[in-house]
Amino acid sequence: MLENQSLPHFLMKSIDKTPNKVYLQFEEQRVTYEELYHRITRAAAGLYELGIQKGDKVCIMLHNNPEYLDVWFALSFMGAIAVPLNVHLKGEGLQYIVSHSDCKLMIVDKEFVPQIASCLPFIKREIGIVVYGNNENAITMGDGKERSVIGLNDVLHTNYHYLPNESVSSSSINSILYTSGTTGLPKGVMLSHSAYVNSAKSFATYMVGANSQDILFTALPLFHINAQAHTVLGAISSNATVALGKRFSASRFWDEIRSHGATIFNSLGSMIPILCKQPEKETDYENPARVTACAATPKEFWKPFEERFGVRIVEGYGLTETTGFCVTNPLNANKPPSIGKPYSYVETKVVNEEGNEVRTGETGEIFIRALQGQTFMEGYYKMPDKTEEAMEGGWFHTGDRGYQDEEGYLYFCDRIKQCIRRRGENISSWEIEKVVNNHPKVLESAAIGVPSEVGEEDVKLYVIVKQGEMLSHEEIIDWCQERMAYFMVPRYVQFSEDFPKTATERIQKFRLQEEGIGTAWDREQAGYVIKRTS
Numbered sequence: 450m451l452e453n454q455s456l457p458h459f460l461m462k463s464i465d466k467t468p469n470k471v472y473l474q475f476e477e478q479r480v481t482y483e484e485l486y487h488r489i490t491r492a493a494a495g496l497y498e499l500g501i502q503k504g505d506k507v508c509i510m511l512h513n514n515p516e517y518l519d520v521w522f523a524l525s526f527m528g529a530i531a532v533p534l535n536v537h538l539k540g541e542g543l544q545y546i547v548s549h550s551d552c553k554l555m556i557v558d559k560e561f562v563p564q565i566a567s568c569l570p571f572i573k574r575e576i577g578i579v580v581y582g583n584n585e586n587a588i589t590m591g592d593g594k595e596r597s598v599i600g601l602n603d604v605l606h607t608n609y610h611y612l613p614n615e616s617v618s619s620s621s622i623n624s625i626l627y628t629s630g631t632t633g634l635p636k637g638v639m640l641s642h643s644a645y646v647n648s649a650k651s652f653a654t655y656m657v658g659a660n661s662q663d664i665l666f667t668a669l670p671l672f673h674i675n676a677q678a679h680t681v682l683g684a685i686s687s688n689a690t691v692a693l694g695k696r697f698s699a700s701r702f703w704d705e706i707r708s709h710g711a712t713i714f715n716s717l718g719s720m721i722p723i724l725c726k727q728p729e730k731e732t733d734y735e736n737p738a739r740v741t742a743c744a745a746t747p748k749e750f751w752k753p754f755e756e757r758f759g760v761r762i763v764e765g766y767g768l769t770e771t772t773g774f775c776v777t778n779p780l781n782a783n784k785p786p787s788i789g790k791p792y793s794y795v796e797t798k799v800v801n802e803e804g805n806e807v808r809t810g811e812t813g814e815i816f817i818r819a820l821q822g823q824t825f826m827e828g829y830y831k832m833p834d835k836t837e838e839a840m841e842g843g844w845f846h847t848g849d850r851g852y853q854d855e856e857g858y859l860y861f862c863d864r865i866k867q868c869i870r871r872r873g874e875n876i877s878s879w880e881i882e883k884v885v886n887n888h889p890k891v892l893e894s895a896a897i898g899v900p901s902e903v904g905e906e907d908v909k910l911y912v913i914v915k916q917g918e919m920l921s922h923e924e925i926i927d928w929c930q931e932r933m934a935y936f937m938v939p940r941y942v943q944f945s946e947d948f949p950k951t952a953t954e955r956i957q958k959f960r961l962q963e964e965g966i967g968t969a970w971d972r973e974q975a976g977y978v979i980k981r982t983s
Contacts, residue, residue, distance in 0.1 A: 451794055451822035452650075453643040456525040456623055456682075457613035461486075463685045467661070472684070474664070474692040474709050475515050485522075488515075492523035493611035495604035499554060499577060503528030503614060506550050506625065509672070510534040510557040510565070511581055513695050517671045518681065519605055520556055521624075525642065528617040531624045532637075533672035535951075536561065544568035546627050546635060549831065552576060556601060559583040567591040579604055619643035620823055625830050626674055626769050637830030638769045640674075643823035648772035649682030651792050656763055656777045657713050657740050659687040666711035666738075668694030668702070675715055678773045679742065699723045703758075706736050714741050718954025719893055721746045721762070725754050726892060726915065734759045742774070745861070745955075747883055748786030765789055766861060770826045770845055771817060776859055787858035788851075794821045798844070799853055812852045812862055816844040850877075867958055869898035870905045874936045878958075881939065884932045885910065885925065890918040895948055895956045896939065899966050909969055910939035911961060913947065920944075922970040926977055935979050941969035 463472075468483035480488070501507060507524055509531055511517045524531045532550045534543070536558070543564055547555065548571075557565055559582040569576060570592040578588070581601040590596050623642045627635040653659040656679075667680035671693075684691045692709035702724060706714065716724075721743060740761045751762050765777035766788035776797065778789035791797045798806050799813040807813045819825045825845060828836035839846055850862045862877055869876040878896040885894040892913045898906035910929075914920045922942045929938045949957040972979075 451647050451824065453619040453823055454646055455617045455619050455621065455642040456522070456645060457617060459642075459646045459649075459682075460489075460522065460685060461613070463688050467688050470661075470688065471690050473515060473518065474690060475513075478515060480515060485518075487610070488519045488605070489522045489526055490610035490612065491607055492519040492605050493526045494609035495607040496520075496523055496527065496529070496554075497611050498607065498609075499579070499599070499604065501527060501529050501554060503616065505529045505554070506532050506552040508532045508534050508547060508550060508552040508555045508557075510536060510538075510555065510561050511671075512536060512558055512560075513668075513671050513676075513693055515693070516581060516601060516605060518693075520601075521671070521677075523611070525617070525623050526611065526613045528614045528621055530622050533624065533626060533677075535627075535672055536670065539564045540568070542635075544571055546637075547576070548572045550625060550627075550637060554579065557581065562588055566596075569596070570594070617642065619646070620827075622827060624677070626672075628769055636832055636835055639827040639830050640769075640772055641823050641827055644772040644825065644827075645678050645682055646686075647794075647822055647824045648678040648774070649686045651794075652679045652742070652774055653683040653686045653689075655792060656765055656774060656780070657683075657742050658780050659683060659689055659713060661688040663687060663689040663712045664692050664710050664737075665689055666692040666694065666706060666709055666714040668697040668705070669715060669717065670696070674767075674769045674773045675717060675744075679715055699727050703733070703736055706738050710737050712737055712739050714738060716741050716743050716746070718745050718950075720954060721750050721754055722886065722893070725750050725757070729757070733757050736760070740780075742777075744774075744788075747886060749883070749887060751785045766859065768847060770839070771795075771819075772824060772826070775817060775819075775824075778858075784856075784858050786860065787854070788861050789859065790857050791817070791859075794819060794824060796820055797853070797859060799851060799859075804842075807852075809855050810852055812850055814865060815847045815849045815851045815859065815861075817847060818844045867897075869896070869908055871898070871901070871907060871936055872905060876908065876937050881908065881910065881929070881933065881937055884929060885912065887932075888920075888925070888928050890915055890920045890924075892916075893948065895958060895961060897958050897962050899941065899962070907941065908937065908939040909941035909943065909961075909966065911943050911945050911948065913945055922972070922975070923977065926972055926979075930979060938979050940972055941966055942972070943967065943969040 464482045464486045472482045473480040554577040556579045578598045587595045625637040665680045665684045667676045669676040738760045765774040767774035775795045776791045801813045863879045881896040892915045895911040899909045901907040949960040
């Protein structure tokens with residue numbers, strides 16, 4: 450049964466139960482549950498001295514570190530609202546979120562001061578600045594004016610303590626997370642205290658079966674819902690330990706898992722394929738991890754990963770709007786390549802363009818709704834029309850295309866807006882990428898639609914070749930022609946060194962589409978003829 454409670458109440462139960470247990474491992478640093486409490490109350494007191502009160506918004510732009518968690522938890526104790534920022538933001542994208550969020554204060558890493566300095570002069574309100582790793586009392590803005598700043602260490606190490614605000618309720622907004630913006634302007638997803646708590650409990654219980662002896666590792670960024678709700682809070686729900694990495698590194702990943710003694714970790718997007726494509730070592734199987742919670746993992750990597758590393762994959766599905774995972778494969782009933790079944794308090798359906806539910810096995814848009822409790826978003830901040838559009842009919846419209854089988858398992862196919870329309874055929878970019886990524890010389894690929902001179906679209910394929918390998922355009926087309934329908938075979942091929950990505954490792958295809966056809970190799974101009982089967 451779901452339990453609606455505030456984050457401070459949720460956290461205090463674990464602190465009271467196991468005060469001397471290590472809650473956080475970061476590099477060589479260890480923080481117990483009781484020490485975490487004192488860090489939080491001091492941080493809250495420091496923020497209070499800066500004028501932060503219940504309902505105020507505070508932007509956080511920090512790398513993964515313990516201080517990030519001190520601030521995030523402190524804001525929840527106060528009833529203030531955290532606005533975690535993607536550390537890769539800059540320019541107009543950063544300016545838009547800082548302005549739209551109505552934040553009263555920004556807490557930023559010294560590294561990001563130039564980005565902040567360039568955008569703040571264009572925002573028509575006063576915003577306080579706290580800098581981590583900085584000894585200066587002022588910084589120069591983009592307009593040449595100096596702005597006074599405060600060091601984060603001074604805020605965190607006050608001699609006072611701030612006790613949890615009793616007026617903070619389970620329905621109070623805890624954080625506003627701006628979507629990564631793969632299409633259009635970012636939207637601020639408002640998540641309540643209770644939504645976080647229920648997501649954490651469900652993840653720990655149903656998806657990974659966590660217990661107090663587990664150590665949950667994440668190298669995913671703390672500005673993302675996965676690290677927040679599933680690792681940081683998932684550990685608390687089980688009185689377990691969090692092991693925090695600075696960032697994902699394929700070459701260092703297993704060394705970090707071993708050094709922390711991590712038993713559970715989360716992975717997204719291309720992480721599993723990238724780990725599989727690392728050079729094999731005799732020690733690959735020798736690690737303490739037993740399960741990884743995944744999303745968007747290509748099915749062809751499930752078995753090789755499990756056999757090579759001895760770690761069980763549990764695939765799930767969720768969005769920021771659903772406070773992370775809300776659909777998951779049962780621990781003892783994995784069914785590759787499905788994304789699983791909805792949690793007991795979640796209902797899903799697949800509908801066609803007219804909004805009618807389709808038959809089993811037919812594709813359509815995935816709709817989701819919560820049947821009880823405060824579990825999904827409260828809406829998009831200052832965007833009532835977008836909220837109404839997304840929640841039309843009481844169902845959240847995911848924008849994802851998929852289908853359901855006779856056993857109730859869901860399958861993800863593609864983002865609807867990333868479906869390519871070519872000469873009357875709907876082409877899944879995911880299906881193309883799945884084939885291309887299986888090529889032994891390919892590290893990663895991305896398929897998009899570009900304008901065709903005869904109307905609709907042609908397929909353009911971006912390819913990243915594995916280090917040390919050589920691959921020609923013709924080889925790629927040969928590979929595709931043998932493994933997919935003729936109308937799916939890309940017309941354009943472009944080799945790349947990397948892809949623009951979101952914090953969740955999703956390729957930002959809108960940025961690739963901005964390039965258009967560009968200088969890509971064209972198989973039609975090259976005289977390459979696709980053979981059609983009768």
